Amino acid sequence: MPDDQAREPVKVPLVKEPLSVLQTLRTARRNVLEIIPDICTKQPMVSGKTAMVRWHMVMDPGALKRVLKDNLANYPKSDITKNLLRPAIGDSMFIAEGAHWRWQRRAAAPVFSHRNIAALAPIMSASADAVCARLAGQAEADMFEQMVQATFEVISSVTFSGAGEMAGDEVHKAIDRFIDQSARVSLLDVIGVPTWVPRPSRLFGGNPVADMKRVADAAIEKRRKVGAKEVPDLLDLLLEGMDPETKRQMNNAELRDNLLTFIVAGHETTALTLAWALYLCAFDQDVQEKLYSEAVAVLDGRIAGPEDIGSLPYTEQVIKETLRLYPPAPFISRTAQGPDELCGREIRKKDTVILPIYALQRNEQLWPEPDAFKPDRFAKGAKYDRFAWLPFGDGPRVCIGAHFAMVEAQIILASLILRYKFEPVAGKDPVPEMVLTLRPKGGVWLRISPRI
Numbered sequence: 001m002p003d004d005q006a007r008e009p010v011k012v013p014l015v016k017e018p019l020s021v022l023q024t025l026r027t028a029r030r031n032v033l034e035i036i037p038d039i040c041t042k043q044p045m046v047s048g049k050t051a052m053v054r055w056h057m058v059m060d061p062g063a064l065k066r067v068l069k070d071n072l073a074n075y076p077k078s079d080i081t082k083n084l085l086r087p088a089i090g091d092s093m094f095i096a097e098g099a100h101w102r103w104q105r106r107a108a109a110p111v112f113s114h115r116n117i118a119a120l121a122p123i124m125s126a127s128a129d130a131v132c133a134r135l136a137g138q139a140e141a142d143m144f145e146q147m148v149q150a151t152f153e154v155i156s157s158v159t160f161s162g163a164g165e166m167a168g169d170e171v172h173k174a175i176d177r178f179i180d181q182s183a184r185v186s187l188l189d190v191i192g193v194p195t196w197v198p199r200p201s202r203l204f205g206g207n208p209v210a211d212m213k214r215v216a217d218a219a220i221e222k223r224r225k226v227g228a229k230e231v232p233d234l235l236d237l238l239l240e241g242m243d244p245e246t247k248r249q250m251n252n253a254e255l256r257d258n259l260l261t262f263i264v265a266g267h268e269t270t271a272l273t274l275a276w277a278l279y280l281c282a283f284d285q286d287v288q289e290k291l292y293s294e295a296v297a298v299l300d301g302r303i304a305g306p307e308d309i310g311s312l313p314y315t316e317q318v319i320k321e322t323l324r325l326y327p328p329a330p331f332i333s334r335t336a337q338g339p340d341e342l343c344g345r346e347i348r349k350k351d352t353v354i355l356p357i358y359a360l361q362r363n364e365q366l367w368p369e370p371d372a373f374k375p376d377r378f379a380k381g382a383k384y385d386r387f388a389w390l391p392f393g394d395g396p397r398v399c400i401g402a403h404f405a406m407v408e409a410q411i412i413l414a415s416l417i418l419r420y421k422f423e424p425v426a427g428k429d430p431v432p433e434m435v436l437t438l439r440p441k442g443g444v445w446l447r448i449s450p451r452i
């Protein structure tokens, strides 16, 4: 076995020299993630100015805690993030601030309770079963594509299932087009590259968004008429949801915007987690064997289900380590509303504060051997700073779907590993590429052989 340090999984080559605006643009066209300087993996904070915008990249856990939690009111999400997403998901929980955010979050919180997610988990198991069946007889497959299909089946079944198969397809295509059209610009905008610089995809063709909304509206109308399903899904639960303080409930437009948010925020992110996890399992066969042993012992030949969550600790560790190395949301950003101090540095009103999750989670002051794949970092009792691992953010705006995603990822990963052995395809390593999310360019092609 080659020594661990010589064998590291694929990573993004971050920039080593400060970039001019023009260089920034050229680099960004190649891979937006590369704009994050390499020193972000060594320092607690890096500041700069691009085209009049002062920005700070923050990797210090204490300062991150201040931005996300202790001084939250001073750091709302940056306008650019909101402007980018608003055409698709309105003023939903993801975008709203202050009182308008708070009541929506309170109304939706019970939807994501552990009990409700356990009740929805059989849908995740069905999707795991379906992907195992699809792989039968295949020698190689793009596991990213497979995982996108699997997680879409889950999220569309728990949101708009009543709208029928066709509607699911339509929504899927509309979302893909929406993400493709909007995503490439975000970090460029965040660091203040002037708006006259042509973006590859500045304009939203109005259609994908309109399509998405039309399908969603129809599904909500229909559900209001026919009533809740036997096992209430996310739409039923959100229809019932009420802010306990203001007693406010969501109207149709608010329901639609939040459900579309769940799809946009929850579908590709979970697919990426699974695809990168499978890449890592193929990369490190010892880890895969350990996962396999756990799946054999716990599942006894069946597809994983809600009853297994809590009994698959190593599977959970592998997923957490995957989220460290390949965070689906590799940076998030905020705009300072007033003066503050982070890591002893002055923050001024309107400064952009970037949380480069990718660089944070590979920062050498926080993680020993930061680029190595070591699921034991997350073993029971192992210690790491909570604000050094932020794939779901933290504080009051932490991802509301984090538990949903972790349960889904465990069910699908454990079931796949039990049925199949995955190995790399020579010359087809994925290249991490930032398109709003951290995608494997070229897909995750793996060789597949059946275990049972």
Ligand code: HEM
Pocket: 077, 093, 094, 095, 105, 261, 262, 263, 265, 266, 267, 269, 270, 273, 327, 328, 329, 332, 333, 390, 391, 392, 393, 394, 396, 397, 398, 399, 400, 401, 402, 404, 405
């Ligand atoms: C592995 C999968 C996922 C990852 C890595 C992820 C990541 C994130 C991150 C980083 C944030 C915080 C953004 C910020 O503070 O700027 C967030 C927020 C959010 N996520 Fe997720 N997410 C995932 C899955 C999901 C799922 C499955 C759903 C819903 C079904 C979901 C719904 C949301 C919503 C609604 C918010 C906004 C919460 C608020 O502002 O109150 N996410 N997610």
